[in-house]
Amino acid sequence: MNDTVSTESHPDDLIVIAGAGGFIAGHLTKYFRDKGHTRIRAVDKRPVPEWYQPVPGVECLSLDLSVPQNCERACEGAVEVYNLAADMGGMGFIEHFRVECMRSILITVHMLEAAYQAGARRYFFSSSACAYNTQLQLDPDSRALKESDAYPAMAERGYGWEKLYSEMFCQEYWAERGMKTFIARFHAVYGPFGTWDGGREKVPAAFCRKVIEAKDLGTGRIEIWGDGSRQRTFMYVDDCVRGIDRITHCDDLIATPINLGSAEPVTVDGLATLVEEIADVKLQRDYIEGPLGVGGRDSDNTMIKRVLGWEPSIPLREGMEKTYAWIEQQYVDRKAGKRTVS
Numbered sequence: 001m002n003d004t005v006s007t008e009s010h011p012d013d014l015i016v017i018a019g020a021g022g023f024i025a026g027h028l029t030k031y032f033r034d035k036g037h038t039r040i041r042a043v044d045k046r047p048v049p050e051w052y053q054p055v056p057g058v059e060c061l062s063l064d065l066s067v068p069q070n071c072e073r074a075c076e077g078a079v080e081v082y083n084l085a086a087d088m089g090g091m092g093f094i095e096h097f098r099v100e101c102m103r104s105i106l107i108t109v110h111m112l113e114a115a116y117q118a119g120a121r122r123y124f125f126s127s128s129a130c131a132y133n134t135q136l137q138l139d140p141d142s143r144a145l146k147e148s149d150a151y152p153a154m155a156e157r158g159y160g161w162e163k164l165y166s167e168m169f170c171q172e173y174w175a176e177r178g179m180k181t182f183i184a185r186f187h188a189v190y191g192p193f194g195t196w197d198g199g200r201e202k203v204p205a206a207f208c209r210k211v212i213e214a215k216d217l218g219t220g221r222i223e224i225w226g227d228g229s230r231q232r233t234f235m236y237v238d239d240c241v242r243g244i245d246r247i248t249h250c251d252d253l254i255a256t257p258i259n260l261g262s263a264e265p266v267t268v269d270g271l272a273t274l275v276e277e278i279a280d281v282k283l284q285r286d287y288i289e290g291p292l293g294v295g296g297r298d299s300d301n302t303m304i305k306r307v308l309g310w311e312p313s314i315p316l317r318e319g320m321e322k323t324y325a326w327i328e329q330q331y332v333d334r335k336a337g338k339r340t341v342s
């Protein structure tokens with residue numbers, strides 16, 4: 001598949017993107033605008049001046065999508081709806097703020113109904129690898145997760161269960177009401193224009209910031225939660241937005257959760273080493289207590305390769321180089337008193 005506007009979706013169709021003031025949906029908005037879509041409505045509860053990546057030429061609305069009437073307003077006239085709005089963050093956030101995470105179910109419930117009432121033809125939902133059975137992820141070298149591993153269900157408390165329940169809502173809107181819904185289970189996503197400080201950041205951004213700080217302040221040290229042995233995969237955001245487009249325009253994937261993640265595993269220590277190499281510095285590691293999440297998590301990409309003939313493939317080093325450079329600039333800008341993303 002190439003990256004031109006798909007034959008089925010017309011460039012003048014109204015696309016609604018929820019969560020567009022944040023990281024991934026901000027990139028998705030830019031992706032569709034660059035691809036030639038002329039009518040995009042971007043929605044987020046943040047005030048528009050605080051959006052991470054405002055995209056010129058796009059209608060921007062600041063609305064709390066946990067409120068039904070706001071969802072109706074957001075979805076008016078929508079042909080396609082992409083729901084990426086959620087109260088979320090890295091391990092430090094989702095392990096401590098389960099109520100906030102679970103309240104995102106309100107967004108799912110009201111956005112699905114509003115999209116259905118508006119007659120939307122396609123609805124995308126951003127699920128997560130946190131929906132998978134945690135018992136299968138106890139060891140750093142656990143086998144890669146395949147789509148059927150979500151059941152029997154034992155998702156991560158709070159955030160993971162909310163995603164699993166939202167997936168089911170999407171599936172029932174197809175089964176009972178005939179709205180085409182699409183569900184991708186993202187494995188950790190990273191890249192520029194994401195949260196890099198403040199408590200919601202994920203490990204790739206956190207490591208970039210910590211290494212930049214250590215260099216700037218000359219501490220020579222970096223703190224790492226746990227013993228560094230946990231294993232993860234990280235998907236660069238450009239792969240993520242391409243994947244969302246492909247999945248949402250593939251009728252073989254209606255109401256079928258599918259992995260969208262990198263299959264390039266790295267340990268926490270390995271990621272720290274990579275960031276040190278990019279920064280050209282070697283730091284003393286202080287392993288400290290902190291929220292850890294599952295032991296190991298990897299994406300089995302058999303299904304996405306079979307159905308789409310494609311999988312996320314941007315190498316971790318390439319993506320981390322771009323991410324590091326962007327966070328370094330953010331750090332410099334913040335020191336200079338300029339406005340930054342987090």
Ligand code: NAD
Nearest residue numbers: 019021022023024045064065066085086126128186188189
């Ligand atoms: P993000 O926090 O940068 O963006 C989410 C946006 O949703 C924020 O701008 C927030 O203001 C908005 N939002 C929250 N509650 C809202 C509400 N009630 N009404 C309107 N807007 C609201 O997060 P992200 O990393 O871009 O994640 C996007 C989606 O992808 C989320 O659903 C998330 O759960 C999912 N996901 C992300 C990752 C990842 O690694 N980033 C991994 C798995 C799943």
